[in-house]
Amino acid sequence: MPIWASIRVKILLAFFVVVGVSFLVAATNLNGVVSNYLTEQRTREDTQAAENLAGVYAPLFQSGDSAALNSRLQEDALGLDGRLLLLDTDGKVQFDSFNSLCGQRLVLPEVVRVLVNGDKYAYGMHRPGQETASALSGEEGAEYVAYGAHELVGSWGPIGALVYVSRIQGMMDSLDQVSWQLNSVFLVIAVAALVLAYFLSRMLTNPITNLSRTMRRMGEGDLSARVPERGSGELRQLAENYNTMAAQLENLDQSRNQFVSNASHELKTPLATMKIMLETMIYEPEMPGELRQEFMQDMNHEIDRLTGIITDLLTLTKMDNRQDAMKLEEIDMTALTEEILRLLRPVAEKRSQTLESRITPGVTMTGDRTKLNQVLYNLIDNGMKYTQDGGRVRVTLDEEGDNLIWRVKDNGIGIPPEDQEHIFERFYRVDKARSRETGGTGLGLSIVRQLVNLHGGAITVESEPGKGSCFTVTLPRGGGK
Numbered sequence: 297m298p299i300w301a302s303i304r305v306k307i308l309l310a311f312f313v314v315v316g317v318s319f320l321v322a323a324t325n326l327n328g329v330v331s332n333y334l335t336e337q338r339t340r341e342d343t344q345a346a347e348n349l350a351g352v353y354a355p356l357f358q359s360g361d362s363a364a365l366n367s368r369l370q371e372d373a374l375g376l377d378g379r380l381l382l383l384d385t386d387g388k389v390q391f392d393s394f395n396s397l398c399g400q401r402l403v404l405p406e407v408v409r410v411l412v413n414g415d416k417y418a419y420g421m422h423r424p425g426q427e428t429a430s431a432l433s434g435e436e437g438a439e440y441v442a443y444g445a446h447e448l449v450g451s452w453g454p455i456g457a458l459v460y461v462s463r464i465q466g467m468m469d470s471l472d473q474v475s476w477q478l479n480s481v482f483l484v485i486a487v488a489a490l491v492l493a494y495f496l497s498r499m500l501t502n503p504i505t506n507l508s509r510t511m512r513r514m515g516e517g518d519l520s521a522r523v524p525e526r527g528s529g530e531l532r533q534l535a536e537n538y539n540t541m542a543a544q545l546e547n548l549d550q551s552r553n554q555f556v557s558n559a560s561h562e563l564k565t566p567l568a569t570m571k572i573m574l575e576t577m578i579y580e581p582e583m584p585g586e587l588r589q590e591f592m593q594d595m596n597h598e599i600d601r602l603t604g605i606i607t608d609l610l611t612l613t614k615m616d617n618r619q620d621a622m623k624l625e626e627i628d629m630t631a632l633t634e635e636i637l638r639l640l641r642p643v644a645e646k647r648s649q650t651l652e653s654r655i656t657p658g659v660t661m662t663g664d665r666t667k668l669n670q671v672l673y674n675l676i677d678n679g680m681k682y683t684q685d686g687g688r689v690r691v692t693l694d695e696e697g698d699n700l701i702w703r704v705k706d707n708g709i710g711i712p713p714e715d716q717e718h719i720f721e722r723f724y725r726v727d728k729a730r731s732r733e734t735g736g737t738g739l740g741l742s743i744v745r746q747l748v749n750l751h752g753g754a755i756t757v758e759s760e761p762g763k764g765s766c767f768t769v770t771l772p773r774g775g776g777k
Contacts, residue, residue: 316482319486326478335421338464342444342462346445357390357450365391366395369382374393377463379461381393387401387402387457388401390456405443406419406445411447411456411457415447416447417446417447419444422440438463441464441465443462445457446458503532510523510542514542521542522542525539566598576591625665627662628660629660629661634653634655636676637651640676643680654692655692661773667751670743671702672691675704677740679708679765679767682708692705698772699771699772700773701770704767710765716759721742751772752772754769755767755769
């Protein structure tokens with residue numbers, strides 16, 4: 297798998313981008329705010345200073361008092377830590393606090409705006425190069441300089457301009473220092489974000505990695521593999537749900553293997569019996585006719601058992617695969633119960649058993665008549681098989697709220713407590729020898745439970761060895777809907 301396809305790498309990149317870009321934007325905005333604040337503050341201060349000085353120097357410049365102008369110019373320039381120049385209307389320097397540009401024409405954008413364009417005041421910050429900036433500001437090594445030009449107005453109108461050369465290198469150095477500090481903090485935070493994202497991604501992806509590793513083990517056949525259930529929240533819930541699913545798959549696989557083993561055993565037993573009887577008949581041609589007839593009847597009985605097992609297996613398979621569609625209709629459960637009892641009474645009489653009933657009239661529900669018939673028929677037939685001759689089987693049909701209740705109670709051999717939770721499992725027998733004598737396949741109760749589940753119902757059993765058993769089937773009236 298390419299490294300960029302890893303969830304961990306994607307989390308690292310996403311976290312870095314979100315944190316890094318957020319801080320970069322914040323740092324840029326903060327740097328801009330600081331820069332704008334300092335620039336605007338410096339602009340206001342320089343503008344105010346130039347305006348005040350222009351008002352002072354205009355009458356002195358008009359009067360031509362050179363001594364007073366030079367003295368005042370030197371003093372004010374020193375106080376402002378800058379350079380002051382007085383220009384005539386042609387842009388020539390008449391007075392300079394540095395005394396180096398007198399008589400030269402000063403061509404600056406701000407001077408042009410005031411003397412040519414007629415603006416009252418113009419101000420600008422420039423980076424003309426180290427040589428020019430140092431020469432104009434008198435600040436050694438300076439790269440930045442600001443020019444503020446303000447008109448000088450005499451008694452008859454504009455008489456020139458005052459130029460204030462402001463030293464702004466210190467301010468620009470401060471801005472560069474702030475920018476460098478912000479960038480350094482950004483790099484530190486970026487590295488910290490990557491480290492935090494790495495540990496966070498490990499914390500988030502380790503459960504997924506463990507899950508993937510476990511799934512691979514299960515894919516290779518190890519159904520006992522489980523995911524460590526650590527942490528909390530959705531990832532722990534994912535691990536718990538996966539382990540639950542894995543346990544169900546393992547149980548299903550074990551049930552399947554047990555089912556195949558039991559089915560093979562159940563099918564093998566009658567085949568082995570028939571093979572022995574056939575070989576006896578083949579190798580003993582002088583076998584008496586009565587014994588031969590008895591062997592033939594036994595083989596016919598074993599064939600019936602095989603047919604029953606196969607039929608029940610097919611029934612269970614169809615129900616497991618939802619291939620046995622439900623044919624829903626409104627059923628008179630009172631009439632259905634009475635019909636099944638009528639069919640089984642001759643069998644009970646043959647065994648000298650009493651088949652009692654208490655049936656609530658007018659009970660109906662929506663369901664599959666054939667499947668419900670099979671449920672009650674199997675339960676009554678099962679009760680009669682495991683009840684001694686002369687015993688009693690009692691069938692009741694009641695209504696309880698939105699449910700109807702079937703109860704089949706006998707006074708037969710009963711079921712030991714340790715076997716009661718297993719009797720609905722496929723091929724499970726409480727007494728294997730006795731069960732085979734009765735002709736059971738070991739699938740009847742499994743089929744009953746499946747049919748009850750299809751109707752949204754439930755089946756339970758209460759039993760005591762030697763005193764009999766009671767099977768209770770609870771079915772919702774609309775269970776088939």
